[in-house]
Amino acid sequence: MSECNIGRRTLLKGSLGAGILALAAGFGLVRPARLLAAGWPSNAFGAETEAEAVQALFGDAIPVPADAVRLEAPKQAMYGRAVPVRVRADMDGVELIAILTEHNPHPLNTYLRVLGPVGHYGTRIRVERTSPVTAYVRAGGRLYKASVTLKVTRGGYGVNVL
């Protein structure tokens, strides 16, 4: 098992190409979960503005503010290193729930692709400095959003704080 793992790591480190991954999958080296990782959208996560990230995730859809999207987050945080946020999407046909922090070096924190009866998503995010935090929810082909401004005393993204 450990030998197999080392082989996979070397493979992944040495080759980021999707073709290589597909080849590896063909040899049974890569389990289904790994194939999903090959689809990790580096363009959305690497985007340097919120508009770019939203474009990468949702295309040209125009988000409308909606009460059915509830973003639960603190109003302020002493440290931005781990801020708990939770998005509740009280509507049918939820497809995607995304959390973005506008003033982070890379605004996209995380998103959830919904494939079953899922109503909320939460995690702990890094927030570099005081910034709007926005939840985007695509449901039934429409894009909704809800936003809060989070005040951060000490940033948690680019600084070397433990």
Add this chain to the structure above:
Amino acid sequence: MASQTKMKTRHVGSRTEVLVLVRHPMETGRHRDEKTQELIPPHYIETMVFRLNGEVVAEAYLGPGVAPNPLTTVGLRAAHPGDRVTVSWTDNTGDSDRAETTIA
């Protein structure tokens, strides 16, 4: 490394909340080692797949903007006691782990 990923469920109103805690550095690639001043390479979870009774119900995509040792939650609308929930994650170095629980 069995304890790297912990999962539990709890009932919140009509929903079942799945809580997943992963022991993981979630390095952004922007931090420097305090002694050597070398950049610490990025090391973060990329995907986290949630299954209910074997069916994928959600895929979370994470990145450097998620905190170390992330506590991630997903709310299920139609889960029942006895249902089996599994989570499996993979990071950018190819490491992975999984956890499984039964809804109480």
